[in-house]
Amino acid sequence: MTGKSVAFSTVRQSFIDGRDSPRATLERYLERIAAREAEVKAFAALNLDGARKAADESTSRYRAGRPLSAVDGMALGIKDILETEDMPTTFGSPIYEGYRTNRDAAAVYALRAAGGLIVGKTVTTEFAARHPGPTRNPLDLKRTPGGSSSGSAAAVADGMLPAAIGSQVIGSVLRPSSFCGVVGFKPTYGTLNRGGGYDNFSQNCLGVLAATLDDVFLVSHVIAEKAGGDPGCVAFQGGPVPAPAATPTTLGFIETAGWEKASPAAREQLQGFRTWAEKQGVRILDRRSSAPLAAFEAATAEAMAVSSAINAWEFLWPLAAVAKHSAERISASMRERLDYAQKMTDADYQAELARREAMRVAHRALKGHVDALVTLSAPGAAPLGHETTGDPIFNVPATALGAPALSLPLLQVDGLPLGLQLIGQAHEDRALSAVASWALSFAAR
Amino acid sequence: MTGKSVAFSTVRQSFIDGRDSPRATLERYLERIAAREAEVKAFAALNLDGARKAADESTSRYRAGRPLSAVDGMALGIKDILETEDMPTTFGSPIYEGYRTNRDAAAVYALRAAGGLIVGKTVTTEFAARHPGPTRNPLDLKRTPGGSSSGSAAAVADGMLPAAIGSQVIGSVLRPSSFCGVVGFKPTYGTLNRGGGYDNFSQNCLGVLAATLDDVFLVSHVIAEKAGGDPGCVAFQGGPVPAPAATPTTLGFIETAGWEKASPAAREQLQGFRTWAEKQGVRILDRRSSAPLAAFEAATAEAMAVSSAINAWEFLWPLAAVAKHSAERISASMRERLDYAQKMTDADYQAELARREAMRVAHRALKGHVDALVTLSAPGAAPLGHETTGDPIFNVPATALGAPALSLPLLQVDGLPLGLQLIGQAHEDRALSAVASWALSFAAR
Numbered sequence: 001m002t003g004k005s006v007a008f009s010t011v012r013q014s015f016i017d018g019r020d021s022p023r024a025t026l027e028r029y030l031e032r033i034a035a036r037e038a039e040v041k042a043f044a045a046l047n048l049d050g051a052r053k054a055a056d057e058s059t060s061r062y063r064a065g066r067p068l069s070a071v072d073g074m075a076l077g078i079k080d081i082l083e084t085e086d087m088p089t090t091f092g093s094p095i096y097e098g099y100r101t102n103r104d105a106a107a108v109y110a111l112r113a114a115g116g117l118i119v120g121k122t123v124t125t126e127f128a129a130r131h132p133g134p135t136r137n138p139l140d141l142k143r144t145p146g147g148s149s150s151g152s153a154a155a156v157a158d159g160m161l162p163a164a165i166g167s168q169v170i171g172s173v174l175r176p177s178s179f180c181g182v183v184g185f186k187p188t189y190g191t192l193n194r195g196g197g198y199d200n201f202s203q204n205c206l207g208v209l210a211a212t213l214d215d216v217f218l219v220s221h222v223i224a225e226k227a228g229g230d231p232g233c234v235a236f237q238g239g240p241v242p243a244p245a246a247t248p249t250t251l252g253f254i255e256t257a258g259w260e261k262a263s264p265a266a267r268e269q270l271q272g273f274r275t276w277a278e279k280q281g282v283r284i285l286d287r288r289s290s291a292p293l294a295a296f297e298a299a300t301a302e303a304m305a306v307s308s309a310i311n312a313w314e315f316l317w318p319l320a321a322v323a324k325h326s327a328e329r330i331s332a333s334m335r336e337r338l339d340y341a342q343k344m345t346d347a348d349y350q351a352e353l354a355r356r357e358a359m360r361v362a363h364r365a366l367k368g369h370v371d372a373l374v375t376l377s378a379p380g381a382a383p384l385g386h387e388t389t390g391d392p393i394f395n396v397p398a399t400a401l402g403a404p405a406l407s408l409p410l411l412q413v414d415g416l417p418l419g420l421q422l423i424g425q426a427h428e429d430r431a432l433s434a435v436a437s438w439a440l441s442f443a444a445r
Numbered sequence: 446m447t448g449k450s451v452a453f454s455t456v457r458q459s460f461i462d463g464r465d466s467p468r469a470t471l472e473r474y475l476e477r478i479a480a481r482e483a484e485v486k487a488f489a490a491l492n493l494d495g496a497r498k499a500a501d502e503s504t505s506r507y508r509a510g511r512p513l514s515a516v517d518g519m520a521l522g523i524k525d526i527l528e529t530e531d532m533p534t535t536f537g538s539p540i541y542e543g544y545r546t547n548r549d550a551a552a553v554y555a556l557r558a559a560g561g562l563i564v565g566k567t568v569t570t571e572f573a574a575r576h577p578g579p580t581r582n583p584l585d586l587k588r589t590p591g592g593s594s595s596g597s598a599a600a601v602a603d604g605m606l607p608a609a610i611g612s613q614v615i616g617s618v619l620r621p622s623s624f625c626g627v628v629g630f631k632p633t634y635g636t637l638n639r640g641g642g643y644d645n646f647s648q649n650c651l652g653v654l655a656a657t658l659d660d661v662f663l664v665s666h667v668i669a670e671k672a673g674g675d676p677g678c679v680a681f682q683g684g685p686v687p688a689p690a691a692t693p694t695t696l697g698f699i700e701t702a703g704w705e706k707a708s709p710a711a712r713e714q715l716q717g718f719r720t721w722a723e724k725q726g727v728r729i730l731d732r733r734s735s736a737p738l739a740a741f742e743a744a745t746a747e748a749m750a751v752s753s754a755i756n757a758w759e760f761l762w763p764l765a766a767v768a769k770h771s772a773e774r775i776s777a778s779m780r781e782r783l784d785y786a787q788k789m790t791d792a793d794y795q796a797e798l799a800r801r802e803a804m805r806v807a808h809r810a811l812k813g814h815v816d817a818l819v820t821l822s823a824p825g826a827a828p829l830g831h832e833t834t835g836d837p838i839f840n841v842p843a844t845a846l847g848a849p850a851l852s853l854p855l856l857q858v859d860g861l862p863l864g865l866q867l868i869g870q871a872h873e874d875r876a877l878s879a880v881a882s883w884a885l886s887f888a889a890r
Contacts, residue, residue, distance in 0.1 A: 106762040202677030231759045232647030235791035314676045317551040346680035
């Protein structure tokens with residue numbers, strides 16, 4: 001392992017004072033990749049020569065006392081849903097095998113411009129949807145790493161990389177983070193420029209998976225600083241580091257549609273956090289004690305159905321465009337989605353968008369009522385098998401809301417990690433980070 | 446010429462009753478292309494075999510009494526800013542020479558699925574911005590056709606095609622339509638799916654250029670019906686045909702920032718329309734007679750500066766991503782734009798977005814006050830020379846507003862066409878079409 005739970009700012013200090021170097025640190029990650037990749041299968045492509053060259057340049061900059069940024073020398077993985085100038089971009093589909101676009105996606109451009117070392121493309125499910133890639137959960141190879149940011153979660157969890165980029169349109173950052181035991185962050189919708197990604201879907205959002213809370217904020221900040229947010233949107237304003245820990249006044253525990261699917265052990269874990277929070281003096285609300293929370297839970301009960309319908313319509317094109325010539329190279333689940341979309345009309349889609357907006361209204365009504373919402377990141381530990389990437393039911397509300405959400409690896413079930421999910425108000429990523437910084441002390445209880 | 450001012454519905458009737466066929470009609474367009482393309486240079490690529498094959502299939506469908514849609518058999522050009530499965534997509538840049546993406550953009554997918562014949566890619570300026578392509582104005586080869594939808598306007602104006610797709614982020618549909626004497630339509634922002642286009646900029650909108658008002662509505666309708674709008678947006682609701690002519694109660698004549706640049710002859714032309722409208726019993730307002738119009742004009746006075754800044758920031762990526770390896774293949778004007786963007790921050794961008802929103806508020810205040818806004822589509826006829834594509838100053842307000850705008854070839858200066866521009870309220874494309882249908886009778890005055 002290569003310092004899995006050390007924030008990059010600490011590693012970077014060793015670059016500054018000369019005790020270590022970006023190249024030497026990179027080599028330790030590459031050793032880990034060499035040792036484990038055959039089993040974990042986290043990468044769709046690697047550019048070791050490119051990463052080494054970038055590391056040498058970074059090393060020279062630190063020696064000269066002129067690092068480019070706070071991520072200069074940081075080894076990074078990029079979900080294979082984003083374009084890279086030096087590696088193919090397959091979007092997890094055999095249709096795009098070897099596809100090259102000759103440019104970096106906005107986030108990749110930003111990180112490279114800031115001195116980040118782009119080590120490889122991490123495996124995504126097909127088009128960042130449900131059909132799994134080859135990645136295994138490094139904590140138990142017989143289990144799924146979750147999806148769709150499968151390779152990003154596995155690489156970080158296994159110590160192959162300190163951080164990697166993911167994306168979430170339903171539950172694709174928080175679920176794999178939960179299953180692999182890393183920190184997953186999906187910022188407010190639109191705040192990280194998605195340019196050069198596969199799609200422009202109305203819930204899709206870039207996210208960051210890392211070993212530490214510090215690093216998901218650091219990487220998000222650098223992307224926004226160098227490449228902005230999506231066109232027409234506000235860029236990420238969470239800051240380069242999370243806010244200092246602040247004990248929240250009130251937390252709202254939500255038992256979303258996922259609650260019935262949660263295992264007894266998982267529920268017990270959340271209860272443990274709830275009891276601890278209460279002991280810290282936090283006022284705890286839930287749907288039984290708070291009318292606005294009850295209204296919110298009612299409004300979001302169908303978040304999965306709404307998001308699935310929205311997502312299907314938005315997938316009509318581009319799926320139909322490739323189905324035309326490559327139907328046999330599209331998975332059964334994606335063909336089903338296309339069939340579903342082809343029976344929809346824009347009027348159906350507008351009705352779903354209206355239902356989503358009603359959820360957002362119910363969420364905004366919680367502003368000032370709770371400091372954050374708390375729930376599980378998944379119904380339990382990573383499921384056995386690789387046929388599916390697990391159930392995103394706990395992740396979909398935050399995505400539909402366009403709200404910032406974090407998965408913190410604070411819970412355990414059967415000796416495997418389970419994420420604690422915190423959800424904030426849109427554009428209040430920084431306030432959410434103060435709650436998260438506080439929640440991390442649960443680990444030292 | 447090939448029936449330049451005949452709506453496709455009329456041509457289609459001849460397919461239905463067997464007097465003509467899609468293949469025979471296509472051949473007449475191809476003859477025109479063969480005769481004129483060497484001089485006009487409207488196309489970046491042609492797929493004549495593909496178009497002929499599609500025309501034969503369409504012909505068979507009509508013979509069998511089973512056409513696919515109201516555009517089945519319609520020959521179409523696609524601005525080379527949209528991906529096509531059968532032709533390269535260069536975005537007007539040498540960096541992308543020969544670039545192939547193996548899929549159709551959403552609009553192309555929609556039109557092909559509806560039986561449209563995709564004849565070729567029409568020339569765009571570099572990345573749909575200012576640096577001109579090779580296209581000449583077919584009405585006077587010494588003049589610019591306008592940009593950025595240069596080839597689409599030229600091909601339609603010259604009778605090479607009945608309609609072509611364009612896009613407008615500043616003035617790229619209405620200006621070339623004005624200079625070439627065709628109908629140009631930029632619908633409400635977001636209503637035509639841009640998927641598979643170059644960018645996702647916050648003002649960019651697909652548009653349609655055609656010989657008739659009927660056809661810009663028909664093509665817009667089919668794109669929206671088959672591929673929807675942009676993710677998260679309402680799809681085009683203008684209908685498959687324009688609304689019947691209805692004499693407006695009130696028209697607001699605007700003298701935007703462009704007015705001072707308008708030639709005396711152009712101003713006189715607009716005055717001619719104004720006088721005619723008044724004689725039709727229309728109440729005419731302008732900034733001198735209407736406080737809301739004066740407020741609107743004040744709010745939009747800086748539309749060009751605001752849009753240029755927004756556009757520059759949104760261009761930071763992707764321009765920077767290709768400048769990294771191909772700086773020498775980017776035009777001087779785009780390098781300047783990149784330099785400008787690199788000095789901006791997200792805070793600067795947010796300030797410009799706020800200024801744009803203030804314009805939209807001032808525009809919405811005109812709802813119910815005027816039925817449409819009327820102005821020129823350009824300061825005068827197409828300028829001589831090919832160093833620039835002309836001034837978009839008259840087009841930028843509607844684009845910044847996200848409002849539907851039409852250029853109708855109703856005015857003339859120096860024997861060359863000049864567009865009359867009509868601007869409606871966002872999502873009121875159909876109401877705008879009723880005004881446009883009425884305005885067309887100005888030609889028969």
